[in-house]
Structures are given as C-alpha cells and as structure tokens.
Amino acid sequence: MxxxxxxxxxxxxxxxxxxxxxxxxxxxxxxxxxxxxxxxxxxxxxxxxxxxxxxxxxxxxxxxxxxxxxxxxxxxxxxxxxxxxxxxxxxxNHPLDCPVCDQSGECDLQNFYMNFGLYHPRFREQKVKKKKAVAIGTHVMLDQERCILCSRCVRFTDEISRTGEFGIFNRGDRAELALYPGQRLDNPYSGNVVDICPVGALTDRDFRFKARVWYLSSAPTLCNGCAQGCNVDIHYVLDRPHLNDGARILRMKPRFNADVNQWWMCDAGRYGFGWIDKGRLTKVRHRGADSNWEQAIAAATTELAELGSNGAGSRLGVIASSQLSNEELFLIREIFQRALGGHVTASFPIPVGDSDDFLIKADKSPNTLGAAVLGLSGPGVPDAGSIVAAALQGRIDVLWVFGHDLTKLVEEAKLEELSRKLRLFVFSGTTENPTVTWSHWVLPTAAYVEKDGTFVNCHGRIQRIGRVFPALPDSREDWTLLLEISRRLNHPLAGRAPHEIFLELAKAEAPFAGLSYEQIGCHGAPLALPAGVRSGQADLSAEARSAKAEGGTKPAAGTAGS
Incomplete structure (x- = not known):
C-alpha cells in the first residue's frame, strides 16, 4: 500500500x-x-x-x-x-445565462470561478452558437452552449443504463453534446444525467423554473416506489405556497448508499412523488359528512371494545398495508390481532410492475419483507381477499382498511354491500379512492415522508424513513392513532414515539434484536432473516417475473386471487 x-x-x-x-x-x-x-x-x-x-x-x-x-x-x-x-x-464560449439557468446556485462553474477563478477575461471574439433548450426526452432538456464536454452523461448511458444515447460530435470549439441520430433519452434512468451534469447543460424538465435552489430545504428519506428502497433526498419548500399550486415537494434526488442504490435512482421513483401533495384526504368524514378525530376514535373504540368484551374478535378484519412502517405494522398486530383476536393481514394482490437487474423491482411496495417478518403476510396468513369475502358473507362485523383501494379486489357494488352489512367500516389513508366513498369513517393519515419509521427492503436491509416535514393540518401519523386506540381499549403499549416503538419491536422480533435508530443510521443495517422469509420473497419475485412474462397479473403467494 x-x-x-x-x-x-x-x-x-x-x-x-x-x-x-x-x-x-x-x-x-x-x-x-x-x-x-x-x-x-x-x-x-x-x-x-x-x-x-x-x-x-x-x-x-x-x-x-x-x-x-x-x-x-x-x-x-x-x-x-x-x-x-x-x-x-x-x-x-460559455453563455452568460446564470440569471435564467436552473443550475444557478448549484453550478460548479460558478463555484470554482468564485473559489479560484476571478481572472480578468481576455476573450473578445464572438462566442460559438449552439442549440439551446432542446427537449431530448420526457424528463431532460439539453442546452449545448452550456455544455463543457465533461462526458459524464455519455459514460453514464454507456456504462450504467447501457443504452448509449449520448455522443460528442465535431471537433475543437465546434464540438458538441448530442444524441445519436434517431435516439431519444427515454431510458428508465434518464434523470440521473441531470444529477451528474456539473453545469446547466442538462436540466430537469419537471423542475425547470419552479424554484431557485436556494429556496429549497432538503431532508433524507427513502423512495417508496418499489422494494429496493433507494436512498433519496427530498427537496421541498414550505413557506412559498403561492408557487407550484402549493405543492411542497419540488424534486427528489438520489442519496448515496453503497449497499442499496449507489448514486442512482430510476425515473419512476424520481417523478412519482406527486400523490404526496395532490388528491389528499384532508378531513375526518363520517358517512360523507365532515366530522372530527374525537368522534371517530370514540366510535371506533366503542365497537372494538364491544367485540373484545364479547370474545368476538374473530368478527374483526384488518387489512394493513406494506406501505406502512414496521413500527405501525407492529402496533396493528399487537392491538388488532393479539389483544382483540382479529384477522389481520398485509397480504394484498401485488400488481406486476416493471423490473430489471439493476434497481427496479417488480414488487412496488417498500416494506413487503417487513410485513412478512412480522407475520402479517406469507404462509398461514389470511389474504385481503378472504377477509373481504368473509365480510360479504356476514362473518365479519368490523373492517378496518389501511390505505388500500378494495376495488382492486372486488367491484364497487360489493363495497356498497359492505357498507350496508358492516357495523363499522373504517378507512385510514392518504388519498382519495373509491373505498373512501363507502367507508363509514374516513381518517386522513400522514404520508410516509410526514412521519418517522423504518422499512425493510427486498434484500433484508432495514432503513430509516425519516420525517421530512409535518403532516397536513388535520392528518395524523398512523402510529399516533394506533397508540390512542390501544390506550382507550385499556391495552396500553410501551413507547410514545417511533424510536421507542421500534425498541419494543426489537425486543419482540429476533431479526430486529439489538437494533436501534442510532445503529440503523442513515444507510441502514442488514437483518438476520429467517430462511423461510427470504425464500418467500424469492418466490414472490419469481412469480412476479413469471406473470410479467405471461403478460398478465398474477397475485403473489399468500394473496387473494381474482
């Protein structure tokens, strides 16, 4: 050495x-x-x-x-x-575009000039003119005049995406970056060329002119678009609601993690954050009318307590979601399954999605493996379809749905029937969907970036989500709602914050033993998973790939078929 x-x-x-x-x-x-x-x-x-x-x-x-x-x-x-x-x-030959360039404020030409440039310019000739503001793909805009021919984007498309769209053409001061004839930059990782461009030559069409970068705040979190769990930074603005129709999140950038996504992320995850600020549930509702949290929690706990006191927990069904954190799934299990004796599942039909051998996974849920470790999916666990069927047959009186749209299981007419038959039908989630219409109580809850917690990715790595910004005014984090319900049911649980709930989870489940938020850190930690859980995940991935190859939708093992 x-x-x-x-x-x-x-x-x-x-x-x-x-x-x-x-x-x-x-x-x-x-x-x-x-x-x-x-x-x-x-x-x-x-x-x-x-x-x-x-x-x-x-x-x-x-x-x-x-x-x-x-x-x-x-x-x-x-x-x-x-x-x-x-x-x-x-x-x-670089244009004086700084006042109108989206890269201004995070441009290495600006930074290095201020750090060690500061020379007296001697160039008096006419600058070479090239093409400006050329849309070369769905997400990327090219300005040839700003390009310094570093070739990062060329190497990225040659070596990482392996799609080879970019080349450098001509010679001398006429050399320019362009796509090869007949090409378009539409590969699934195209947005990464914007991240690695050190100047303003490649800019993001989605972010273009939305905000100056010095107005942005940044916070680390995860992408919830698939089971890979790519590490990302969310760039957001909270104090300028007059911009971008009030949207808080303006862009998402990959955050380096050598064990998960390195420096990269896919376009589906990068541009899939719109739901966080659009179509959100903003009010507690009771049968279509605005209500409040106190009335909703009181009504729910009254029905749950009656089931528990009568020993009728088997008439309770809960459909959880693998979009929930491990801490929230743990609370759901402890309250609804172990304390009340209800049927609880996180097994829901997984739509077959795109996948590749790099970062994109067919499983589009971020915490499928976490739900399996907690025993809420996999062999021996009732799937969501069987719980809905039992409710339609009158064998379940209380149904609580966390985030899912049940029209992916049954037609909407069946939801109307459920609404008539059930004594209590609760939907808690973030966005509007047909299930909301027929639920007795609708509880607006926080999006995953509005709360702390953990996910387990498809490789068995547990990672922190991290609270980016507060929940919307009348929304609550699921874990706060669950703790309140446990308290009112006289089944109080230890822990009053996500990190404390995680410590209780770590005591109860061997794969999490000895871990804390501090040990998980900003890059996560591998779990010692039972062999059965790992093989179940492998089977799930294999079935998803098989279904994709057959051109149809095939439920994963342990889920309800149509």
Missing amino acids: PTLTIDGRQVDAPDGSTVIQAAETLGIFIPRYCYHPGLSIAGNCRICLVEVEKNPKLQIACNTPVATGMVVHTRSDKAEDGRRAVLEFLLA
Whole structure:
C-alpha cells in the first residue's frame, strides 16, 4: 500500500487508486468536472490539476496513480494558476445565462470561478452558437452552449443504463453534446444525467423554473416506489405556497448508499412523488359528512371494545398495508390481532410492475419483507381477499382498511354491500379512492415522508424513513392513532414515539434484536432473516417475473386471487 504526502499530510492509499481518491480520504477536495466515482475515468476536463514534486508539469489528480514517496500539492500557486487557465478556456464560449439557468446556485462553474477563478477575461471574439433548450426526452432538456464536454452523461448511458444515447460530435470549439441520430433519452434512468451534469447543460424538465435552489430545504428519506428502497433526498419548500399550486415537494434526488442504490435512482421513483401533495384526504368524514378525530376514535373504540368484551374478535378484519412502517405494522398486530383476536393481514394482490437487474423491482411496495417478518403476510396468513369475502358473507362485523383501494379486489357494488352489512367500516389513508366513498369513517393519515419509521427492503436491509416535514393540518401519523386506540381499549403499549416503538419491536422480533435508530443510521443495517422469509420473497419475485412474462397479473403467494 503506497504512502504519499498530500498538502503536508501523509496517507496510505490502496494500490491502483488515484491522487484524487487518496485526497478524499484526508477530506481534501480537489475540483473536478469529468471525474465521478461511479463512472470510468475520462481525464478530459483538466480542472483537477495538482503539483507533484519532481514532475515538471502539472498532473490531473483523477488519473494519476498514487506511488510511494509521492509529494502532492493541491493548493500551490502553480496548481491554482493551472486550474484558472483551464477555467478560462471552459468559459470562453460559455453563455452568460446564470440569471435564467436552473443550475444557478448549484453550478460548479460558478463555484470554482468564485473559489479560484476571478481572472480578468481576455476573450473578445464572438462566442460559438449552439442549440439551446432542446427537449431530448420526457424528463431532460439539453442546452449545448452550456455544455463543457465533461462526458459524464455519455459514460453514464454507456456504462450504467447501457443504452448509449449520448455522443460528442465535431471537433475543437465546434464540438458538441448530442444524441445519436434517431435516439431519444427515454431510458428508465434518464434523470440521473441531470444529477451528474456539473453545469446547466442538462436540466430537469419537471423542475425547470419552479424554484431557485436556494429556496429549497432538503431532508433524507427513502423512495417508496418499489422494494429496493433507494436512498433519496427530498427537496421541498414550505413557506412559498403561492408557487407550484402549493405543492411542497419540488424534486427528489438520489442519496448515496453503497449497499442499496449507489448514486442512482430510476425515473419512476424520481417523478412519482406527486400523490404526496395532490388528491389528499384532508378531513375526518363520517358517512360523507365532515366530522372530527374525537368522534371517530370514540366510535371506533366503542365497537372494538364491544367485540373484545364479547370474545368476538374473530368478527374483526384488518387489512394493513406494506406501505406502512414496521413500527405501525407492529402496533396493528399487537392491538388488532393479539389483544382483540382479529384477522389481520398485509397480504394484498401485488400488481406486476416493471423490473430489471439493476434497481427496479417488480414488487412496488417498500416494506413487503417487513410485513412478512412480522407475520402479517406469507404462509398461514389470511389474504385481503378472504377477509373481504368473509365480510360479504356476514362473518365479519368490523373492517378496518389501511390505505388500500378494495376495488382492486372486488367491484364497487360489493363495497356498497359492505357498507350496508358492516357495523363499522373504517378507512385510514392518504388519498382519495373509491373505498373512501363507502367507508363509514374516513381518517386522513400522514404520508410516509410526514412521519418517522423504518422499512425493510427486498434484500433484508432495514432503513430509516425519516420525517421530512409535518403532516397536513388535520392528518395524523398512523402510529399516533394506533397508540390512542390501544390506550382507550385499556391495552396500553410501551413507547410514545417511533424510536421507542421500534425498541419494543426489537425486543419482540429476533431479526430486529439489538437494533436501534442510532445503529440503523442513515444507510441502514442488514437483518438476520429467517430462511423461510427470504425464500418467500424469492418466490414472490419469481412469480412476479413469471406473470410479467405471461403478460398478465398474477397475485403473489399468500394473496387473494381474482
């Protein structure tokens, strides 16, 4: 392992690593445009110049291998002058678009110019004109004049998405980035080229002109679009409701996690957040009329208490959702199944979705494996279809549905029949759907980014969701609702916050034993899962792939068929 000195500090670096990588282990940032840790090394932007003693010329840190005894200066006058010269060339034909460019405020051309540029421009010639504001795909806009030809997007489509849409054409100052003839940037990971573009050449058509980046707040969370559980940052605005029809979330960006999604995410997850701000339930309702939480909880607990006191728990059915956190599923199990003796399931027909061998999973629920670990899905667990059938047959008096639209199981006329037959029909969830219309009580609950908790992804990794911002004014987190119900039923549960509920869960379930939110951290932790749970997940994925190949929808094992 070579030992070298960078800016007066010694560091041991692995064989084959480069100066820029060794510097990062010391916390030394060397400017870069073309270099990206997830892509091959191109070495074409030259902005990462450093001075290496006994070498007469400046070297590019991204492609200079480390060697024992090497002495590197990243901030010497010679290195700074070299970078300043490179920057001057890069900006020679660059348009003065900063006031109207979406990248302004997070642009490395701006940042590096202010950090070490500040030269007196000498370019007096006419700038080369190229194409501007070209929609090259559903999600991406190209401005050729702003491109500095770093080739990150070219390498991404060649090496990561393996779709090869981009190329660099022509020579000299006429060189330009474009798509190959007849191509369109519509691969499932196209939005990532916007993330890795260091300037304003590739911008997001969905985010374009919505807000200046300095107005955005950011918080870490997970994507709930499928069982992969990609780590993301949500960028949002809470204090400018007059913009974007009051939508709080403006964009979603991938957050690095080496064990889950690295630097990337799919377009379906990136642009699938609209439901969080649109079509939300905002009021408690009783048979179509506005009501309040006190009346709703009182009515629900009265019926539940009567079932419990009469030993009639078998006449209670609960359909939970694998969109709920582990903490909430644990509370549902403890209250409705173990305390009241009801039929509880999180097994619901899973629509066959797109999948690939990279990040996109056919299972479009983020916590299917968590529900299986808690015993709410899998062999021996009644599926949602059987519970609805029992209710239609009069064998269930109280039905509580968490988030699901039952018209995916039965026609809407059957929901009307359920509404007539059941003594209590509760829907708690986030968005409007046909089941809401026929429920006796409708309880608006928080979206997953409005509460804390954990999901278990398809690889058995438990990860924190993280509360991004508060719930809507009349909505409640499911866990607060469940704790209130347990208290009124005289079955109080330990824990008054998600992290405390998780500690109780960890005591009760061996796969979670010894874990806490602190140990899970921001990148998650692997669970020691029972073999049966893992094989069940493998079977689920296999069935989903088989159904997709057959061109139809096939319920996963343990779910209700049509």
